[in-house]
Amino acid sequence: MTVLALTDTAPVLSRMHRRRWMALSVPVILLGYLAYVALAFDVPGLVQKARMDNAAILVSDFWSHKVHITRDNRTGTVVSAIEGEAKGTYPAGTHPDWVSVQSDVTTIDLGGGHVVTYDPAGARYLVPGYGTIDITRDGGGVKVTAPEPLPDWINVAPNRVSVTTDHGRFAYSRSKVETFRYFAGWELFFFTLDSPFSGKSVSELAGLALWGDRVDPARANIVAMAQDFWTNKMWRHADVAWAIFETILMAVLGTFGAAVVSLPLAFMAARNTNPVGPLRFALRRVFDFVRGVDALIWTIILSRAFGPGPMTGALAMLITDVGSFGKTFSEALENIDEKQVEGIRSTGANAVQRARFGILPQVVPVLASQVLYFLESNTRGATVVGAIVGGGIGLMLTQAIQTQKDWEEVAYYMVLIVLMVMAMDSLSGWLRARLIGRG
Amino acid sequence: MVDIAFGPEPGKRPDPSAPGHAVMQAIRRRRLYGGLLLVIFVAVMASGFQVAQDRNAGDFLEGLSRLDDFPREVLSEAWANRANLPRLMWEHLPSLVETINIAAVSTLFGALTAALLALFLTRGLAPFPRLIGLLRRITDALRAVPEIVIALVLIFIFGSGPIPAVIAITIHTIGVLGKLFSEVAENADLKPVDGLASVGATWGKRMWFGILPQVAPNWFSYALLRFEINVRASAILGFVGSGGIGYDLKIAMQWGAGKYDQVVAIFIILFLTIVLIDRLSDRVRRKLTHGDAQ
Known part of the structure; x- marks a missing residue:
């Protein structure tokens, strides 16, 4: 009995001992690392370099x-x-x-x-x-x-x-x-000074819109207001709306384009749908390569070939996502239940029919959910890619920041971007719930 | 059996092959909807690409033929100066380390904050359940802000350097991990928490001893995945404005011909790093979530 107990407790005790050491050493290592990084990033120098007057300008400009x-x-x-x-x-x-x-x-x-x-x-x-x-x-x-x-x-x-x-x-x-x-408040957000509606209160504007005499005899007041707002020279609402649309367009084209391209490739890279080993291996390495090269580098290479614009941004995201989708789609294909495929095969179905009726119904919810997750994160990514390729709201934002004085516009764009991403987030969540039946 | 259920007359039996049958109608309707959806999808994608193409400076087909011009130019110059590559790679190593440090520090801070935040976001665990709704909206907003926005604004205050990137990536990481961590914590078993509560443990102790051991492997796995993503984000942020390897790449690119060997050297070390981190985190995560630790 005693002999047995001794041999049993030794490894337990040593493991507890090791645990205690771990519990002590992990925080110490982390603190040491942070201290090293603080030195490497020159945090003390940063405190001196920080331009608090700039911060004050920024904060006051954001809202006044x-x-x-x-x-x-x-x-x-x-x-x-x-x-x-x-x-x-x-x-x-x-x-x-x-x-x-x-x-x-x-x-x-x-x-x-x-x-x-x-x-x-x-x-x-x-x-x-x-x-x-x-x-x-x-x-x-x-x-x-x-x-x-x-x-x-x-x-x-x-x-x-x-x-x-x-x-x-x-x-x-x-x-x-x-x-x-x-x-x-933000100046002239609705009407610039050359518009007859500039500087009027909400009740005055409502009165003008509903029963006031026409300010401009050629247009109804409400139409004139909409036009003056839309063509506001300071805030350029029309351009901003277009830029938001362009950003979403890049994300949608990139994501769904990648999904369309990856699906057949994933079939070729999955063990159960493609018996040719070397081809599978080659495709997997291609996916790894595409993912490893990173969106940044693809964006640069493509902008040299296609010039600046939303098409370039969409293609850059498309290529990067093919790497991710190819990997995850082919993994999903390998994890299916083979019995259904077997059943379809027993009716004499060919490979395409087996894929369509035996495999696709099983994987579509998984794939759709992944694609929709990417749609949301690509909307955010499209802002950054847009800043590099020169398209969409990302470009307008970086331009506004570079002037270093239109901070109210920066604040406006930031609010719009956050709302845009949150809207795409809820849209993709809603679609996911509809497709898969749960959130 | 069919005779018992439907009677002896053949007319009453269900005939799935008859064109008017409900099953056939349902199948046909599904096919129609599926076909319509496909047509709409193709139309949207085609017109979308058309719009994007019109707004683009260069043409798609024309660009396609020029796709390899730039890589070929870069690679041929780098090949001519291939003797320089090892030295250049070595020279850019500090910036690479900076990029990784940015990602590591922001993942660390982000994950620690998110761990605490996640407990506040989870029903059944939150110490102040009334705040859950508000905190979730805040988390959504943190997640929605692209890193570049915060980084560029902070550069105006702090000057260019790694700190704006760290803050920007940390904020985004808190938003993403807060949500993922709380989803994991929602599935945690509450019995240990009840047990600890019955012996009078404080909220902190209940979480530390009751919840943390359950969620730690999944949380750690998510944090690793984020680290992987943050390395890429930190490289991109460098290109747009802050320090690290991305900034070096931008400078070399702006110089253009003559510095292409430098561009290639940066490409290579960035590529190798990303692949290496990808592999490592894949392996560690598989161990963590599938439990085959030893």
């Missing part, structure tokens, strides 16, 4: 916009422009209602008692609870008179003065003086 009131100090002309863009410039001589221009004196009401005045001598900024910041031109430079000591939100350089408050930003230089006022 600013209106620039700019005076050219040489000619004296005052221009109001949303985001300072040509597309958002007010027609000459017109300004938002919080700006008043009387001959050569411009008064800008920033709200909360903050008032900026431009006049021929210079400019003044009245900050409640602090006083007036008075700026006058002084020979080649600018002269600032303000209650001492100057707080840190006033920045004075020899040729330039800038003031940043909660209500806006103000900057004076020799050539021009600018005031920015911030507003929540």
